[in-house]
Amino acid sequence: MSKVSMTVNGQSVSEDVEPRMLLVQFLREQLLLTGTHVGCDTSQCGACVVHVNGRAIKSCTALAIACEGATVTTIEGIGSESNLHPMQEAFREHHALQCGYCTPGMIMASIDIVNRKGHKLDEQTIREELEGNICRCTGYHNIVKAVGAGAAAMAKTPA
Amino acid sequence: MTNPSGIGQSVRRREDFRFITGNGQYTDDINRSGQTYAVFVRSPHAHATIKSLDIADARKAPGVRAVLTGKDLAADKIGGLICGWMIHSKDGSPMKAGGHPALAVDKVRYVGDHVAVVIADTLNQAKDAAELVNVDYDALKATVDVASTQKPGQPQIHPEAPNNTVYQWHLGDKAATDAAFAKAAHVTKIELVNNRLIPNAMEPRAAIGEYDRGSGSYTTHTTSQNPHVARLVMSAFIGIAPENKLRVIAPDVGGGFGSKIFIYAEEVVCTWAAKKVGRPVKWTADRTEAFLSDAHGRDHITTAEAAIDATGKVQAIRVKTIANLGAYLSTFSSSVPTYLYAPLLSGQYDIPAIYCEVDGVYTNTAPVDAYRGAGRPEATFVVERLMEVSARQLKKDPAEFRMHNFIKTFPHQTPVIMAYDIGDYPASMKKALEMADYANFSKRRDASAKQGKLRGIGFSAYIEACGIAPSKAVGSLGAGVGLWESAEVRVNPVGTVEVLTGSHSHGQGHETTFAQLVSHKLGIPIEQVSIVHGDTDKVQMGMGTYGSRSGAVGMSAIFVALDKVIKKATTVAAACMEVPVDQVDFEDGSFSARGTNKKMAFGEVALQAYVAHKFDSSVIEPGLKEGAFYDPKNFTFPSGVHIAEVEIEPDTGLTKVVRWTAVDDFGTLMNPMIVEGQVHGGIAQGIGQAMLEGAVYNDAGQLVTASFMDYCMPRADDLPSFDVGMTTTVCPSNPLGIKGCGEAGAIAAPPALINAITDALGHENIAMPATPQAVWRAAQAMPRKQAAE
Numbered sequence: 001m002s003k004v005s006m007t008v009n010g011q012s013v014s015e016d017v018e019p020r021m022l023l024v025q026f027l028r029e030q031l032l033l034t035g036t037h038v039g040c041d042t043s044q045c046g047a048c049v050v051h052v053n054g055r056a057i058k059s060c061t062a063l064a065i066a067c068e069g070a071t072v073t074t075i076e077g078i079g080s081e082s083n084l085h086p087m088q089e090a091f092r093e094h095h096a097l098q099c100g101y102c103t104p105g106m107i108m109a110s111i112d113i114v115n116r117k118g119h120k121l122d123e124q125t126i127r128e129e130l131e132g133n134i135c136r137c138t139g140y141h142n143i144v145k146a147v148g149a150g151a152a153a154m155a156k157t158p159a
Numbered sequence: 160m161t162n163p164s165g166i167g168q169s170v171r172r173r174e175d176f177r178f179i180t181g182n183g184q185y186t187d188d189i190n191r192s193g194q195t196y197a198v199f200v201r202s203p204h205a206h207a208t209i210k211s212l213d214i215a216d217a218r219k220a221p222g223v224r225a226v227l228t229g230k231d232l233a234a235d236k237i238g239g240l241i242c243g244w245m246i247h248s249k250d251g252s253p254m255k256a257g258g259h260p261a262l263a264v265d266k267v268r269y270v271g272d273h274v275a276v277v278i279a280d281t282l283n284q285a286k287d288a289a290e291l292v293n294v295d296y297d298a299l300k301a302t303v304d305v306a307s308t309q310k311p312g313q314p315q316i317h318p319e320a321p322n323n324t325v326y327q328w329h330l331g332d333k334a335a336t337d338a339a340f341a342k343a344a345h346v347t348k349i350e351l352v353n354n355r356l357i358p359n360a361m362e363p364r365a366a367i368g369e370y371d372r373g374s375g376s377y378t379t380h381t382t383s384q385n386p387h388v389a390r391l392v393m394s395a396f397i398g399i400a401p402e403n404k405l406r407v408i409a410p411d412v413g414g415g416f417g418s419k420i421f422i423y424a425e426e427v428v429c430t431w432a433a434k435k436v437g438r439p440v441k442w443t444a445d446r447t448e449a450f451l452s453d454a455h456g457r458d459h460i461t462t463a464e465a466a467i468d469a470t471g472k473v474q475a476i477r478v479k480t481i482a483n484l485g486a487y488l489s490t491f492s493s494s495v496p497t498y499l500y501a502p503l504l505s506g507q508y509d510i511p512a513i514y515c516e517v518d519g520v521y522t523n524t525a526p527v528d529a530y531r532g533a534g535r536p537e538a539t540f541v542v543e544r545l546m547e548v549s550a551r552q553l554k555k556d557p558a559e560f561r562m563h564n565f566i567k568t569f570p571h572q573t574p575v576i577m578a579y580d581i582g583d584y585p586a587s588m589k590k591a592l593e594m595a596d597y598a599n600f601s602k603r604r605d606a607s608a609k610q611g612k613l614r615g616i617g618f619s620a621y622i623e624a625c626g627i628a629p630s631k632a633v634g635s636l637g638a639g640v641g642l643w644e645s646a647e648v649r650v651n652p653v654g655t656v657e658v659l660t661g662s663h664s665h666g667q668g669h670e671t672t673f674a675q676l677v678s679h680k681l682g683i684p685i686e687q688v689s690i691v692h693g694d695t696d697k698v699q700m701g702m703g704t705y706g707s708r709s710g711a712v713g714m715s716a717i718f719v720a721l722d723k724v725i726k727k728a729t730t731v732a733a734a735c736m737e738v739p740v741d742q743v744d745f746e747d748g749s750f751s752a753r754g755t756n757k758k759m760a761f762g763e764v765a766l767q768a769y770v771a772h773k774f775d776s777s778v779i780e781p782g783l784k785e786g787a788f789y790d791p792k793n794f795t796f797p798s799g800v801h802i803a804e805v806e807i808e809p810d811t812g813l814t815k816v817v818r819w820t821a822v823d824d825f826g827t828l829m830n831p832m833i834v835e836g837q838v839h840g841g842i843a844q845g846i847g848q849a850m851l852e853g854a855v856y857n858d859a860g861q862l863v864t865a866s867f868m869d870y871c872m873p874r875a876d877d878l879p880s881f882d883v884g885m886t887t888t889v890c891p892s893n894p895l896g897i898k899g900c901g902e903a904g905a906i907a908a909p910p911a912l913i914n915a916i917t918d919a920l921g922h923e924n925i926a927m928p929a930t931p932q933a934v935w936r937a938a939q940a941m942p943r944k945q946a947a948e
Contacts, residue, residue, distance in 0.1 A: 034187075099412065127876040134874060136416070137414055137836075141881055
């Protein structure tokens with residue numbers, strides 16, 4: 001067992017973990033933050049995307065102990081019940097989710113796209129940037145619309 | 160007064176808040192006190208006898224509580240997995256099904272077959288110990304290829320099924336069909352492969368079994384589309400516990416597409432083992448396990464012919480299909496290539512004679528069962544490829560050729576069971592042609608050609624039979640269950656409403672659409688309505704969600720129960736207002752006595768029903784709660800036209816879907832936003848089948864496409880945005896006029912796309928999936944001149 005400390009959704013956490021524990025297991029099993037999902041075992045599907053030090057990563061590809069001292073944000077750490085993040089609101093408004101399983105990863109990846117590419121995103125850019133996130137329900141049509149709308153809304157609302 | 164939450168409104172989904180905030184609760188999110196973890200030891204061989212199975216080392220490994228095998232299941236008299244639809248061969252004999260133990264005994268029959276389960280305190284301990292289970296296999300030759308598995312000399316998978324043949328079934332009038340072919344002016348003949356698919360719902364399957372020693376009862380959380388059916392099968396057939404001692408809960412479920420209808424080995428074993436180890440037993444599939452052991456879809460090879468008269472009318476269709484059922488018969492597998500397939504071969508067309516033969520065969524591959532559309536996409540692929548190729552061979556416009564053959568009057572009895580109740584096929588074709596700007600397609604083709612690209616357009620005029628299904632009718636065809644749906648409407652004393660439904664939502668948005676129906680009928684705000692589903696302890700017996708049935712059947716059950724609630728509430732209101740019951744009207748959420756100014760809101764009546772002070776309770780029972788079991792009187796027949804337009808780079812084979820037009824007739828739309836979302840998702844899966852996806856087993860029976868690295872799932876940049884339009888004929892077969900929409904896209908899309916690609920290539924020689932490599936090869940086979948044009 002090794003001790004690991006990090007800041008998750010604004011809270012300091014310090015836990016004993018097995019060295020082979022992945023960040024996604026740490027979040028789901030140790031911290032019970034089950035909004036981050038696991039959809040594959042080859043880092044393809046993106047259901048586990050979280051932000052580490054402000055960048056989107058697939059939390060199934062990082063060891064928990066490699067995140068020592070990091071600042072981690074998960075789907076539970078954006079927005080609040082009364083004040084959703086603009087990207088969350090855009091996903092709801094544009095019916096960008098059906099079963100909801102890929103949704104947390106999609107939203108976290110989408111916020112990262114805006115952070116990297118700005119608030120004016122054309123359809124082709126959004127489609128290419130979503131390459132690392134698989135959705136089986138929506139055919140992406142409404143996700144693409146939501147990301148564009150969410151990006152524009154994020155310009156008005158400080159993230 | 161328009162109810163903003165009523166029928167036909169694009170109400171934003173009420174379930175979304177928990178999903179966009181990470182508060183969904185899927186099976187793997189649930190942790191039970193003291194839970195242990197199950198890991199399945201799976202066969203690495205496609206076909207082998209088990210010479211010995213040594214669990215001693217695994218049993219002694221740290222944290223291990225049990226290592227269980229097929230012998231332990233047999234000792235506890237736990238039965239095998241079942242197939243719930245009996246098919247009879249054309250000679251009258253019942254299908255020849257081999258056994259399907261939840262844990263293999265003596266023999267394994269596909270890679271991923273379950274051999275043993277290791278249960279330990281942590282997942283890693285279970286994984287480590289599973290490595291120590293020592294299985295001595297005697298590998299046998301495998302039979303993998305659907306075309307050759309019936310041939311003499313092939314390995315025999317089950318002794319019960321000689322030549323690996325489960326059934327040789329047929330439907331239709333052979334003599335009439337052959338006679339039509341004998342006098343046909345033109346015969347079109349095509350050979351088709353309907354490629355094998357892996358459903359890949361994003362949430363892998365999972366199960367948690369629990370046993371309560373005090374009450375002697377089991378609870379199973381599982382990723383199910385139909386928890387009551389899971390309970391019925393685990394109870395009545397597998398024999399884990401009687402129904403009243405077995406609770407099945409399907410919480411949030413992350414997509415199903417058919418693959419979560421079935422009762423699999425894992426939930427059976429976790430439930431049974433929970434009592435043996437005295438702890439909850441949790442199992443969650445990793446993606447590789449999902450690829451190996453979820454029921455796959457499609458996998459047909461087909462020869463199809465159309466007999467066409469001199470006027471261009473199709474007079475007969477003749478089809479011979481071999482359908483791969485995998486190594487074991489999954490829960491509904493036998494019905495998919497038979498009664499969910501051949502009855503759809505009339506498509507939207509007035510065809511006097513149809514004859515179809517289907518051989519269902521075993522191979523050493525994962526079981527094959529219903530996947531989005533289930534039989535109907537396979538039928539539509541046959542019909543719409545036949546129509547397109549026929550039009551080309553006869554040098555007719557493919558849209559006009561179809562319209563010439565459309566059914567134009569209803570009801571229409573096809574020669575293959577189905578009685579279509581209503582539709583307007585020319586209307587959806589005309590609208591689709593306009594939306595797709597078909598008139599100017601040749602200009603777009605010329606513009607592409609100038610850039611060295613091949614442009615093609617393809618049609619698919621599909622029909623679907625859903626609203627599954629009238630119980631007596633399916634019973635006569637071999638179904639082991641009735642296919643009604645149940646609903647219970649509980650009005651609380653303050654006028655809030657809980658609807659308990661036998662349908663199950665795993666992406667369809669029932670918590671919104673079902674509540675819209677209640678809001679519409681009772682005239683109360685949608686916020687006062689809750690939808691409860693997915694728990695056999697809360698909801699009375701129900702049949703679950705598949706086959707686009709939850710609107711047409713599930714909501715019809717709610718509709719009938721709501722009518723009973725209104726009827727009862729009217730008697731209460733009449734008593735309270737002291738007027739005869741036949742003088743009370745109910746509108747927009749309030750009861751009024753005709754010719755008076757007496758009025759009571761729905762909530763007031765509900766309160767009075769429970770207070771029971773103002774009526775004679777020997778005449779009117781207190782309370783306000785009604786239920787219904789709704790059995791549909793017919794299937795429903797959604798239909799539509801999809802038009803795909805593609806542009807191909809002949810030098811690379813890169814195929815871009817540049818335009819997609821969908822015009823569908825789903826009858827009444829409860830929530831257009833949600834319906835369009837269903838269409839989008841269906842089209843994406845159909846495009847996936849046509850261009851990207853294909854499960855591949857090698858000759859040894861190893862699944863070589865067992866991860867997202869090897870199996871190409873559609874991603875955002877593979878797809879276009881879709882132009883979706885609607886036409887409407889209201890379904891006369893249920894009280895809401897709904898037809899169903901869940902599978903349409905997946906049914907319509909594959910032939911539309913292949914018709915577009917073959918149109919661009921100028922020849923028919925390409926199979927699904929039309930990957931860039933396949934398209935490049937096909938483009939090289941074109942006459943050079945044409946490719947350069």
